[in-house]
Amino acid sequence: MRTVYVNGEYLPENEAKISIFDRGFLMADGVYEVTSVLDGKLIDFAGHAARLARSLDALDMPHPTVMPELIDIHRALVRMNGIEEGMIYLQITRGAPGDRDFAFPDPETTTPTVVLFTQNKPGLAASPAAQKGIRVISIADQRWARRDIKTVQLLYPSMGKMMAKAAGVDDAWMVEDGMVTEGTSNNAYIVKGNTIITRHLGSEILHGITRAAVLRFAREAQMQVEERSFSIAEAQGADEAFITSASTFVMPVVEVDGVAVGAGVPGALARRLREIYLEESRKVAV
Numbered sequence: 216m217r218t219v220y221v222n223g224e225y226l227p228e229n230e231a232k233i234s235i236f237d238r239g240f241l242m243a244d245g246v247y248e249v250t251s252v253l254d255g256k257l258i259d260f261a262g263h264a265a266r267l268a269r270s271l272d273a274l275d276m277p278h279p280t281v282m283p284e285l286i287d288i289h290r291a292l293v294r295m296n297g298i299e300e301g302m303i304y305l306q307i308t309r310g311a312p313g314d315r316d317f318a319f320p321d322p323e324t325t326t327p328t329v330v331l332f333t334q335n336k337p338g339l340a341a342s343p344a345a346q347k348g349i350r351v352i353s354i355a356d357q358r359w360a361r362r363d364i365k366t367v368q369l370l371y372p373s374m375g376k377m378m379a380k381a382a383g384v385d386d387a388w389m390v391e392d393g394m395v396t397e398g399t400s401n402n403a404y405i406v407k408g409n410t411i412i413t414r415h416l417g418s419e420i421l422h423g424i425t426r427a428a429v430l431r432f433a434r435e436a437q438m439q440v441e442e443r444s445f446s447i448a449e450a451q452g453a454d455e456a457f458i459t460s461a462s463t464f465v466m467p468v469v470e471v472d473g474v475a476v477g478a479g480v481p482g483a484l485a486r487r488l489r490e491i492y493l494e495e496s497r498k499v500a501v
């Protein structure tokens with residue numbers, strides 16, 4: 216049984232409790248982060264902590280007093296649960312005001328709810344999916360307009376995963392005004408020659424922490440990077456495609472809406488970027 220963290224306490228998972236009035240539960244009024252663990256250490260922790268603060272600020276949510284200790288809580292959970300490879304999920308909600316009301320509660324009397332738990336995933340880095348690549352379909356992007364805030368409002372991405380499953384593929388890329396925004400839980404990329412193309416930052420996509428690191432490593436490795444939107448047709452005609460996220464790192468995409476991308480196998484550039492990302496991130500993991 217896992218040991219989890221809830222509002223200042225480390226508890227067995229079946230003893231951790233949240234109020235039925237919690238605004239995360241009633242209104243999806245909460246934000247989250249997922250940090251991966253390799254070799255028992257946190258990957259890109261500083262980036263996730265910084266984005267968490269931005270998400271809280273964007274929603275006018277008070278920073279919980281425990282903010283400066285989050286790294287220690289992450290490490291304590293890794294240790295207590297013996298995680299070598301896996302993820303730490305963290306969620307902060309606006310708290311439980313004791314009744315249901317659309318108006319935000321007074322931050323003096325209602326303090327944020329803070330929950331963290333581990334997900335043990337041995338073999339996360341050596342994922343067989345990375346050898347084979349994944350297949351995606353395109354779906355309409357029907358999420359709200361502030362996708363740059365990492366809220367727990369994940370119903371549409373969840374429906375998108377189900378649409379992919381029903382189509383017999385692995386994931387979905389979302390399309391708005393004819394252009395790909397991102398994957399259901401990852402950023403989307405195509406490759407043409409030595410150029411990596413991925414959507415520019417804005418409120419239409421989540422600013423992936425893995426995206427930032429991967430683009431930095433790509434530039435350092437003399438690859439060209441173009442931050443602009445692309446269509447499904449352009450992806451189908453690309454040499455390679457891939458996604459990035461904290462839990463998949465760099466994952467090759469080999470098919471888009473039934474059309475093979477490039478040779479229909481993981482591309483050389485995506486494979487190399489995955490290796491670089493894993494190697495460099497492990498070096499600076501905390």
Ligand code: PMP
Pocket residue numbers: 249397398399400401402420421422423424425426459460461462
């Ligand atoms: N876009 C969306 C919609 C996501 O949910 C995620 C992962 N949570 C990402 C992109 C990738 O972000 P990161 O690299 O920070 O995990």
